[in-house]
Amino acid sequence: MGKKHTNDSFQSGTNDGSDGRGEQDQHQREQDTSAPTPSERLPTLDERNISVLRRVGNEWRRFSGNPEVWRDALPVDPSLGTYPDHAEIRPTRFGRFVRVFLQSEPPTVEATSAAEVPPSLLGRIGYYLKRIVLGAPLKSSAIVHERMRKLVALAVLSADALSSVAYGPEAILAILVLGGSAALTYTPPIAAVIAFLMLTVGLSYRQTIRAYPHGGGSYIVASDNLGHVPGLVAAAGLLTDYILTVAVSVSSGIAAITSAIPSLAQAIVPLGVGVIVVLLAGNLRGVRQAGVIFAAPTYAFIFAIFTLVIVGLSQAAGRGFHPIPPPPLPAMEAVSVLLLLRAFASGSTAMTGIEAISNAVPAFQPVEWRNARTTLTWMVGLLIALFVGTITLIHLYGVVPNAHETILSQLAHRSFDSGFMYAFTQAATAAILLMAANTAYNDFPRVLFLLARDRYAPRTFLRMGDRLAFSNGIILLSVIATVIYVVFGGKTDLLIPLYAVGVFLAFTLSQAGMVVHWWRLRDAHWRRSLFFNAIGCLLSAIVFLTAGLTKFTEGAWVALLTIGLFILVAMRIRRHYDLAAQALALQAGVIEVPQPQRLPALVSGVEAGLAEAEETPEEIHHLVIVLVASLDRASMRALAYAASLQQPVLVLHLSSTEEDAKRFRDYWHLWGDHLPLAVIVSPYRAIVAPIVKYIEVLHWQRPDLTVTVILPEIVVRHWWHRILHGQTASQLRHALRPLPKIVVTTIPFHLPD
Template sequence: MPDIGDAAKRLLLGRPVRSDRLAHTLLSKRIALPIFASDALSSVAYAPDEILLTLAIAGVAATTVSPWVGLAVAFVMGTVIVSYRQLVHAYPSGGGNFEVATVNLGAKAGTTVASALLVDYVLTVAVSISSGAQYAASAIPAVRGHEVPLAVGLVILLTLANLRGVRESGNAFAAPVYLYMLAIGVTAIIGFVRYAMGSLPMAASSALTVVPSPGFDQGLAGVAGTFLVLRAFASGSSALTGVEAIANGVPAFRKPKAQNAATTLALLGIISASFVISILVLARATGLRYVEDPARQLLKNGVPVGDTYVQHPVIGQLTETIFRGFPGATGATVAVSIVTGIILVLAANTAFNGFPVLGSILARDGYLPRQLHTRGDRLAFSNGILALAAAAIALIVVFDAQVTRLIQLYIVGVFVSFTLSQLGMVRHWTRRLRTPADEQEHRQMRRSRITNAAGFLLTATVLLVVLVTKFVHGAWIAILAMAVVFILMQSIHRHYNSVREELALGDDAEAARALPSRVHAIVLVSHLHRPTMRAIAYARASRPQVLEAVTVGVDPDDVAALQSEWESLNLPVSLKVLDSPFREITRPILTYVRSIRRESPRDLVVVYIPEYVVGHWWEQLLHNQSALRLKGRLLFTPGVVVASVPWQLASSEGQTGLEDHVRGTVPRGL
């Protein structure tokens, strides 16, 4: 059965990749652009829709300001792009907003940024996939009513593609993203040429009348109108999502990493801003109508169009209008709709690259379970990919794959991270200005600080607008989710810190020198701490004929540090390092143990495994995972005894389950 499972895994994901092949997975700008920019580029498919939909609340006249709202969004995007280009040069390690906030503003600010980004990555997948499912439903009538299962299936397909590795998913997704850019670019160019020549047709929906919502009979006049424009701007700011993924993904670029990431950022900003403004200008020129409830808000000859009216997305209406009268116009419209639907699905790939990398960094620093830090056998952060997929599927099911409901939760997190990271960069340059440097370098630092200060003020203003205009429409759910993730990460961090302090070496190094040896034994070592010392002492007490400590070499730096510490303590046990080119723990140990059995079939091999004893079920999820897998395999190996050497953590006190029994059976008075 394991062979069948392994074969199925290889069929879906491919063969394992050696650790020394990591450099071959790095991305060129040509591949990095579709991988990291697909989220921001895909927002072109729904950010203009949300702007027009919001402004339509005040009637058709209000939609005439949509290009100006788009211009404001583009201005914010440009400022953020310039600021992030400086960020990737200053912090190219891949920590992005989390690292900037942690280093310059403190650990809690960093955790706030991380919680905001994690929630926003999940929402990115849910919104993008749901939007793609809706595009499919508008193009294929048979899909209507089945958007949720379609969206869930698409998430599963993306998960499998990303589990195969970053480079493989990038190669697969590059062509559709470039086709999408070509389709939108050609559509916009033809639209502007026809507009300049006076031959641009009016949209089919231009003949319809938009009914203003109660309280907006006077259009955008007054405080309510201003509030509505700000709300439209907040919805349109979803076009900025995905920018932070490049800052988090700098290590995935080829050298020079920071320069290539900065260039990709610039390309992303120029293309995305141009597309958003072009669509809004052409929508105004063609008189396009787009509302939240077309059956009641749109009138034809003074009568509501009713539930039979099908409202297509803005890009669908634009392509039908712009290509009208051309040979093959229907085919061109369908082609643009298809590539748009595909890019909306692939936009989730940005989150599938950003979330696992950020999760790995947080796990490394002790804010998330450490299982998220390790790469899978395809050099992808498999556990992070699976966690993201599960959370996104849950959101899609709960919100019924409706973009209008999900979009209200969107972009709060990304602007929280934007704002704190820009403030962190201001602190960064202020600190750097205190260090000795020539005048030219100081001038550059001062210019950079001004840029980041402008970015902070602008993103903080947008964040305030988003919170005020979207809070009651669902943004409070995103804020609540961020708070829950923040508290969870802080709790995990405190737990890991307390365990580290509890396991730290004191005077226990002498415990390894206690007794002579008589039996053949292998002590498994991952770190040099108290549980390791206890396991060595127990192994020596059994007097093995051969005694050696064994560790698996997954990370060269960790192995070198362990060997150095081992030699400095002068322990009377040799340390053997098993090579693991595919970063596996279980297989190298099994192979080594079985080789001993083959050489000496009459020998008894005793494998000592240090194991934590915890008091709460949730702590078990954070510890002993590798030990459980290894014990399960070793128990089926003939001639091998597995000895678990327990180390009771503080939380296990009073958790034996015998206390109440003893109190109930011992006579009173004894």
Template sequence: MFSVKNLIIGKPLENSSLAHEKLTKIKALAVYSSDALSSVAYATEEILWVLAPIGAFALSYALPVSGVIVLLLATLIMSYRKTIFAYPSGGGAYIVAKDNLGQHAGLIAGASLVIDYILTVSVSIASGVAAITSAFPSLLPHTVALCLFFVLFLMVVNLRGIKEAATVFTLPTYIFIFSLLTLIGVGVYKHFMGLPISPAPVNPVLGSTPQNYITLWILAKAFSSGCTALTGVEAISNGVPNFKEPRSRNAAITLVAMGIIIVFLFGGTTFLAQILHVTPNADETVISQIARVLTGRGWFYYLLQASTAAILILAANTSYNDFPLVFSLIAKDGYLPRQFSARGDKLVFSNGIVTLSILAALLLFIFGGDTHNLLPLYAIGVFLSFTLSQVGMVVHWRKIKEVGWKTNIMVNGFGATLSGIVLLILATEKFMNGAWIVIVLIPLLVLAFLKIHKHYVEIAKELSVDGQVCEHPEHIKVIVPVATFTRVVVNTIEYATSISSDVTAVHIVLDEEKSEKLKSRWGERYPHIPLVTLPSPYRAFLSPLLQYLEGVEKTIQPHELIMVLIPEFITHKWWQYFLHNQTGWVLKSVLFFNKNYVIASVPYHISERQKKIVPQ
């Protein structure tokens, strides 16, 4: 079993290896920027989906809308750059909101991030598969299967460790940046040099009635749709602890580099879509259309499509780095199961990685791997966490009032205002298209956090030894269920007599003939230990035994204890275990939740008969 596990995710790492798992700026850009960079592949398309139905005139507004989004991006980059230095321990919006706005605000930010990361995996993989099916339409019927395959792939790679995952994802990320910049360069060169370019064919999605005006609400919808380009901007501030030292400086440099690259890629893609009159198509992505028009379906086209698919799929990896980290921070504060705060064999938060994979796979299956069905749910959580983080930083600067605090307040205040406006637009415009699901889920998730925390607080009080005196039982009454007279039973009885002089064997009569043989042999071997036989006319094992135990329970004194010892044998091969009935396991499961019993198994190992057995 362990050899298979080691083959899949590698050998365990020692705690001292954690320092060597830190990321350089080059690798960190690939790991933490893939989500934000990948948004370029569909952000322009989402703007066009809003504008195209209005008519060809409306498409001219795509570039100005993109300009406003770039302004918001610059503001967020500056804001999160300050967050990185103020909170080098990472955690992003959750930590900032919790420290400055209170625990409930932190939980709202944490819930928003959790939902956003799950959607990031789903949307990124769905978009990546869409790029693949655009190049190879014959794969369209297998969309969901491809999506689930890539979820499994990302889960396994991330379970192998941070550094190993970064190594795998670095090359595809830089190939995407290079190929898309090259495409933009070719398009800009041909346009300004006056070289002939065949415009993209007119798509039926264009409005049939020409219009020469556009409403502010349509522009707001296009803006909110294009703001998907900003998803993932917070990822670097969340993952600061995974950078090599000096981690804050390296993270800040990586954040600025990411912002510059996004500006060129997003702005360039929108510019090309406008000059080439590209409109969205359900069967082919905008980037695919631009590349086909500018370069044809040659090797470069397939390189771009492959790298686009890769970056879209690998964009999910940003969530695989940040989701487990945020989950671990919430778990450490007692608002999620403690298991999420522990690192696994490869020094990653394995439980968080597996949980993220399962939830994302469910979303992809439910929504059929369709990007447009998933996108209305997207970005609400992002901008809610953006807003809370920026408001939290405003409070932070007001509290510490260090040099330049007034300027910092202006930057973060402006970021909070813009993020809040986008959040309101998104919530209003996409509410009926599915955003209501996220709006409902966030408070439900916060309530779940609070419920878990309340449980942990109550358990801590119950288990506290302060002022408590633990009473030692004066007498132990041992009960041993017996089915047949075997070495397994003898082994259990010998152990029972070593811990108590009050031992009773209980036998359920399912077969009269076998029961008589058991009583005969029992009298020869253990005449001093009573054997209670209980009739079972309906051949039930549990009911008569439980009734007997309830009767014994009524007779015990306050300082007496009932111990049920269950004889069990362990087979030589693991698969042989399933060839035998699981009566012992069933009995333990039933009695486990009764506070008046102590339940223990006394295993007898078939392959090691001479080995001394102790209870487990």
């Protein structure tokens, strides 16, 4: 047996699957695949759990007595009545407190946005820096306004795909030059096959958006149609791809800068890390703001490359479109099928990012699916045009890879010399390559959200931050990408072999899932849709197998190993959450209930202001506050313990939305409404601050009371399970400790090994 570790059960709006719906993933997915919510949602109980909740309430009714007795015994007004002046409440060391006010009956209060500035100097500095960088917190209801227009979405979600024009053609040539000058003649045919693959996969994802109008990335499609394990494989491939997208995009952008300014070549690592920090800060500000900030580089790049292609073709027309022969190159190896397949696999990295729009359908303004399909069509059209145009210029100008200058830089020099347009092209290329990582910042946290919703990742990835962005996922992506970038020294050529494997594995599983979907559904035009998805699946599988085999020893094995380890960890996480759900699920007949006794008469008329002056038992007057997130066994044990003390009890619940608050009140009434309940609605998703402020105001009403705060707390057996549960209980203990006459008690609930 391992050492036991504690984690809290009290979370905003949900618990660890305690509604016992481990077998209902498909039903849950049907409910939740619209837009991600700003916080963890209170689970919706099915008929079986509602029946159990009623039976548990009936057991309580036999022992707990008349609910009105408990309400009459309350020595405070749970609706807060009048709110005290700020000066009347003793300040605490906890920084982010908010005011609360009466909203409705039964007693419900809502936390406002008026966050107080921490009293310490360091606290104030940190507070103001955070507000300057991130801006003011947004209400949960503002998520509707944080959607992207098509013009913004095209720039943000297409940056990854379009930026690949800067390194995809070069990746083809980097392999073909090994076969000497003769091998370069295969560049146009290989590029034509890749362009056809772009078109096919793009059409396939249009079908995916039609079938999954609320968002249908590879994880959802593969899970729904192929099973949980293929879904996890697809998710692992996507997450690997998004991490490498950040590292490769940043390294390629820095390479474009050093091609124009060679003196910066020695500083590529600190420059790249600085770019990732800027991306982190920009995306923490929220999806819409990040889109506005990072949209300009995409359109600048589109303009620059189209201008480059037009000018280059005009110059070629003057010589009758006769190609300039490339410089003579010695053959390092024979031109073989294997060499051509390697070049094809390397060039196929130009397709990364095509799935981004299908993943991010909920991020669009209504009508989401229609706007997403339109944006996808424009993205695929632009990608093919830019890619084919660049390959055409490479063929006409006879350029080859250069260790000191990128292919695009060479083309820009040929077309624009060294004038303004050359500088503009290089700047636009560097900017879009650096900002292409923003696509990953949109989709990586979203995939983690979906995994956490299905209990394959820690539930902390369900929550949105102050600016309605998935802050935890964004921070994790930045940290991992920074480590990879630093370890590989910012070298693009070392990262490319790891790149295509994960994304084409996800493409293959997604398209295979869509083939199964259309075969099962067989609605109007299902044969046409199945055909497109089948072709996309076949071509994606060819690229995946080619990349995996030809680049296995170059680093593809790292990506494959990472995917395997991810699946293993995800399955272990799911197993732990399933065991927690079974242990916490309500079961009639095994719930602890209080013993029937009469409530003691309250002593009134005690002089206020005698804080902590009680020296004999009869001088102590109690109020017990029980914090409950959901009605599971851990919460029932805490309620039973509180009621057994035979002191006035108030149950406190916090929700992030009024919808969740209403649902909890409905479940509370189904249970029997045996104890007084107050609900806090926290639209800014804060948990600790509103609870502490509420308790502080209650204590202001009756300073003579000793308030005992009871928290249900999950106890896990292994330290690594702690990251799978929140830390709200420890945060509340720390925040309440400075308040006088506040006692914090935790009721442990031990999870099985």
